[in-house]
Amino acid sequence: MYYKEFLRVRGIALWFAIAVAAVALLVFVSSGHGHVHVDLVQPALAASDRVAPTTPGAPSGATNVSRPHAGVEINDTGRAPFSLLLALASFVAAIFGTMVGTFLAAENCGHLEVAWTRPVSRLSYAARLMLVDVAAILGVLAFTVLVGLALVYGRGWQSYMYMDPQFWPVAATEIAFPLAWFGLVAGLTASVRTKAGAIAGSAWVASMFLLILLSFDLPPIIHGLLAAINYVNPLFYGSYSSSGSEPARHLLNMTPAFAIGGLVGIATLGIAAALAQWRRLEA
Amino acid sequence: MTVELEAPAIDIRSLAKSYGDTLAVNNLSVEIPKGSIFGLLGTNGAGKTTTFKCALGLARATSGQVMFGGYPLAPPMFESISYMPERPALYEWMTGAQHIECARRTFANFDLPRALELANLFSLDLRKRVRTLSKGQQSAMALTLAFATHPNILVLDEPSSGLDPLHQRHVLDLMIDAAAGGATVLFSSHQIGQVERAADRVAILHRGELVLQGVVEDIKAQEKIVEATFDGDAPRFSELDANPNVRRVMRQGRLIRAYIRGAGDGVVAVIQAASPTSVRVLDQNLEDIFLVAVGGN
Numbered sequence: 001m002y003y004k005e006f007l008r009v010r011g012i013a014l015w016f017a018i019a020v021a022a023v024a025l026l027v028f029v030s031s032g033h034g035h036v037h038v039d040l041v042q043p044a045l046a047a048s049d050r051v052a053p054t055t056p057g058a059p060s061g062a063t064n065v066s067r068p069h070a071g072v073e074i075n076d077t078g079r080a081p082f083s084l085l086l087a088l089a090s091f092v093a094a095i096f097g098t099m100v101g102t103f104l105a106a107e108n109c110g111h112l113e114v115a116w117t118r119p120v121s122r123l124s125y126a127a128r129l130m131l132v133d134v135a136a137i138l139g140v141l142a143f144t145v146l147v148g149l150a151l152v153y154g155r156g157w158q159s160y161m162y163m164d165p166q167f168w169p170v171a172a173t174e175i176a177f178p179l180a181w182f183g184l185v186a187g188l189t190a191s192v193r194t195k196a197g198a199i200a201g202s203a204w205v206a207s208m209f210l211l212i213l214l215s216f217d218l219p220p221i222i223h224g225l226l227a228a229i230n231y232v233n234p235l236f237y238g239s240y241s242s243s244g245s246e247p248a249r250h251l252l253n254m255t256p257a258f259a260i261g262g263l264v265g266i267a268t269l270g271i272a273a274a275l276a277q278w279r280r281l282e283a
Numbered sequence: 284m285t286v287e288l289e290a291p292a293i294d295i296r297s298l299a300k301s302y303g304d305t306l307a308v309n310n311l312s313v314e315i316p317k318g319s320i321f322g323l324l325g326t327n328g329a330g331k332t333t334t335f336k337c338a339l340g341l342a343r344a345t346s347g348q349v350m351f352g353g354y355p356l357a358p359p360m361f362e363s364i365s366y367m368p369e370r371p372a373l374y375e376w377m378t379g380a381q382h383i384e385c386a387r388r389t390f391a392n393f394d395l396p397r398a399l400e401l402a403n404l405f406s407l408d409l410r411k412r413v414r415t416l417s418k419g420q421q422s423a424m425a426l427t428l429a430f431a432t433h434p435n436i437l438v439l440d441e442p443s444s445g446l447d448p449l450h451q452r453h454v455l456d457l458m459i460d461a462a463a464g465g466a467t468v469l470f471s472s473h474q475i476g477q478v479e480r481a482a483d484r485v486a487i488l489h490r491g492e493l494v495l496q497g498v499v500e501d502i503k504a505q506e507k508i509v510e511a512t513f514d515g516d517a518p519r520f521s522e523l524d525a526n527p528n529v530r531r532v533m534r535q536g537r538l539i540r541a542y543i544r545g546a547g548d549g550v551v552a553v554i555q556a557a558s559p560t561s562v563r564v565l566d567q568n569l570e571d572i573f574l575v576a577v578g579g580n
Contacts (some may be wrong), residue, residue: 004385007377113368116341118389119361283341283368 001118005129009100009136016096017142024147031155063256081164083171090174091145094234096140097178098200100133101185104278105196112283126278130186130271137178169256173238176263180234183270190274191281207235232269237262284450290316291354292436292467293338298347300330300337307333309491311347315469315484320462322482322499323471324573330487331471335440341368349554351436362391365429369440371413371421371470379409379416389434398431404453412555417570419445430457437461439470443477455481481570489577499569506567506575509541509550511559522553530575542567542575 063175104126107115118125152158164170181203189196210233214226230236237259293315300308315321318392325331336342336560340356349358373382379402387393402409405423413421429437437458443451451474458468458481472478473496477501478485486496495502511517517539523529531542533538543550547564554562565577 001385001389004374004377004390007381011376011493015332096500110370111372111374113336113341113366113372114374117339117364117366119359121358201430283336 001122001128002132003124005103005132008103008106009133012096012099013136013140016092017143020092020144020147024151030149045148048160079160079162079222081167082161083167085148085173086141086147086171086174088143088148089141090177090238091176092144093137093141094181094238097133097137097182098185098204099197100136100196101182102189102196102200103129103133104186104274105189105192108191108193108281111195112191122279123275126275133182135181141178143178150176152261164255169260170283172223173256173259173263176260176267177234180237180263180266180270183274184232184234185270185276187270187273190277207233211235231262232266234263234266237266290350291315291319292319292352293321293479294350294353295334295338295467296331296348296350298337298349299345300336300342301345302310306491308337308488311488311491313486313493313496315467317352318462318469319484320458320466320476320482321470322470323469323488324475324478324485325471325488326577328490329400330491331488331579332440335366335368335438335469335471336490337342339364339438344426356478362432363435364436365432365434366426367422367437367439367442367478369444371425371512373413373421373424374513375414377427378412379407379427382413382424382428383409384430386431392432392434394433397433397478398427401427401430401457405450408429417543419447420445423450426454426457430461433464433466434461435466437466437468437470441472442470444472445470449481457488461476485569487573487576494576495572502564503569504573505544506572507543507545507547508565508571509543509554509562510555510565511539511562513537513539513557515560520553520557523550526550531578542571 107129115125116122120128152161185200185203189199192199210226210230214223214230214236217224237254290580291314293313295311295313295315297354298308298311299306310566311330311334313321321332323334327520328341332340337344337347338356346385349356351364354360373526377385383395383398383402387395399409405420407416407423407427413424416424416461421443426439426442429439441459442454446454450536455477458470462468462483468481470478484498484501485502511577515537517534517537519534520532520539523532523541526543527546528547530544533540533542539552539554539555541547551562553566
């Protein structure tokens with residue numbers, strides 16, 4: 001059981017590792033020629049809030065790397081916190097978590113007769129698969145952070161980085177973020193035989209859409225409804241920033257602890273829903 | 284003197300399963316003794332696969348229960364129960380070797396040399412991914428996995444499906460070997476000749492109902508055909524229609540065939556009274572019995 005799931009996530013993780021390494025290599029090589037300016041942007045921030053770790057003397061505006069849910073403190077001194085690396089890695093791991101979150105749907109797609117004639121209970125079987133998946137998500141997160149650190153130190157950009165005072169709460173949020181996506185997708189797709197991938201992808205689109213809607217000036221009832229729905233939206237918890245301009249944060253007065261609790265709650269509820277469906281399925 | 288009452292290997296009691304308004308299996312009761320080879324026959328949609336799925340907990344029975352060796356099914360029992368579904372539910376992205384490794388890590392009784400021997404018997408290339416295998420090769424892969432754990436109970440749904448005649452023969456031999464070693468085999472097949480050769484007991488399902496079951500030799504001994512020819516068109520015999528031992532009467536020109544249960548002396552006497560040119564009593568093969576039981580020609 002572990003072995004089969006290990007093989008499944010290994011295949012996906014390998015592609016992620018190649019993609020992350022390729023992007024890092026591209027940035028490393030390009031920045032070495034002094035032609036690329038990496039501009040890390042929070043979409044909701046004002047222009048003055050932008051942070052631009054650049055190679056000294058490099059021209060600006062060549063490349064933008066944006067991440068909508070960057071849960072990090074960004075200041076206007078031209079320096080970036082180390083937790084930004086973790087946030088980027090968390091985003092990568094969340095996409096990975098979305099893909100492996102269809103693990104029960106993958107079993108439901110024609111393999112239940114094999115899965116359920118193992119000498120373990122259905123719950124035990126699902127729990128074992130989940131353990132492998134969660135370990136792989138954390139592995140992808142760690143790998144991406146390490147690649148980022150290698151890039152930072154390899155290029156000598158550490159002088160542009162600083163250890164933010166809220167590093168540990170942010171780190172916990174960034175670890176919980178991909179797990180929330182994993183749980184959410186598992187809960188949405190556990191009874192699906194096909195199109196689990198489409199559902200998982202749609203969950204991201206819907207998640208962004210719900211978050212964008214929340215920023216509009218809507219009637220209080222609709223706004224309240226949207227806010228309630230957004231409680232089960234991982235992007236909602238992952239998208240707060242300390243810039244003070246993010247509407248969700250104002251709405252909930254969200255603290256890091258609240259965000260962590262929200263993300264862990266989504267992961268737990270999603271997995272519980274997935275297991276409940278898994279127990280009820282028929283081959 | 285003590286009498287040991289050994290529970291049947293599989294005891295299906297009043298099993299019923301419905302999907303919405305459709306009754307897939309209705310009040311099915313079958314006892315399968317240890318060490319027997321039990322063939323489940325039926326047309327498509329008769330309820331064979333549903334019976335297997337309900338028995339193994341893959342589908343929830345609407346009512347009834349299934350006992351294995353006197354106990355209800357529990358997950359640890361799958362150490363000694365192997366199931367081969369009708370459509371091999373293998374992981375298409377995995378290779379044969381990876382499936383074998385997965386089974387080796389999962390089942391305590393998994394016999395790796397035996398698995399490799401079986402893969403060789405079925406001419407399988409274990410380096411290939413399942414998606415690149417033909418349907419027959421996928422069935423062979425599933426059979427390899429099913430037999431390599433030396434199970435006490437084998438449930439095989441259309442095990443010969445897609446296999447060439449040579450490998451079909453191997454499957455029969457494997458089933459017979461397993462039963463000779465004390466295992467119980469429950470299998471379904473549309474190839475009645477194979478069932479007749481391998482099974483010592485059969486049950487025939489039709490539209491979810493059990494229409495016949497028993498020891499193959501006993502059934503064949505009971506079921507006869509009285510065949511008569513006449514100079515002109517064969518006459519109608521109202522006495523045959525009223526006889527409960529006559530399952531079916533077929534008239535075709537000068538020929539009349541009565542499918543009967545029992546010795547058929549009474550039927551022969553009725554036909555003889557109409558002065559046929561010839562009358563003979565034939566044994567039925569399992570295919571005849573099956574066709575009569577499901578109302579086919």
